[in-house]
Amino acid sequence: xxxxxxxxxxxxxxxxxxxxxxxxxxxxxxxxxxxxxxxxxxxxxxxxxxxxxxxxxxxxxxxxxxxxxxxxxxxxxxxxxxxxxxxxxxxxxxxxxxxxxxxxxxxxxxxxxxxxxxxxxxxxxxxxxxxxxxxxxxxxxxxxxxxxxxxxx
Numbered sequence: 001x002x003x004x005x006x007x008x009x010x011x012x013x014x015x016x017x018x019x020x021x022x023x024x025x026x027x028x029x030x031x032x033x034x035x036x037x038x039x040x041x042x043x044x045x046x047x048x049x050x051x052x053x054x055x056x057x058x059x060x061x062x063x064x065x066x067x068x069x070x071x072x073x074x075x076x077x078x079x080x081x082x083x084x085x086x087x088x089x090x091x092x093x094x095x096x097x098x099x100x101x102x103x104x105x106x107x108x109x110x111x112x113x114x115x116x117x118x119x120x121x122x123x124x125x126x127x128x129x130x131x132x133x134x135x136x137x138x139x140x141x142x143x144x145x146x147x148x149x150x151x152x153x
Contacts, residue, residue, distance in 0.1 A: 036151040041101035046152045048091050049098040056113075056143065059083050063136070067124075072132060076124030083117035083139070106150050113142040 041049070059082035066075035080086055088111070091097040099107050120135040 039150050039152050045096040045098050056083055072124040072127045076121035079117045080121035084121055085114045085118045088114050109146040116142050
């Protein structure tokens with residue numbers, strides 16, 4: 001009897017909920033227009049920057065794994081070597097460095113990300129768990145802030 005009641009309820013309300021979800025999807029699609037500022041740059045420059053961003057994601061994954069394994073000093077080394085201030089300007093010699101095409105506010109977010117990575121490196125070496133995770137949150141917030149504000153295509 002309970003099963004029959006469930007099927008009756010589904011038969012009555014499913015068409016209503018499906019119709020509502022179609023409308024919700026349509027509304028959501030209209031609301032999801034990409035609000036980020038387009039930053040135009042040559043294809044080679046965009047490819048360099050994209051490779052950097054992918055490496056930053058891979059570095060973050062490595063950092064999370066090392067922190068989970070209580071390897072704070074090693075996590076700090078990865079943060080500095082792959083995302084820190086020491087990595088800034090590495091494409092200067094290419095002739096098409098991404099920073100040349102970025103609006104000032106975007107460059108400042110990038111500089112902040114590199115500084116946050118170096119800060120994470122220093123804090124992690126001290127082994128203070130709370131300070132390390134606070135520094136990690138600051139680093140990832142910088143990444144999110146830039147990616148939420150800017151796009152290159």
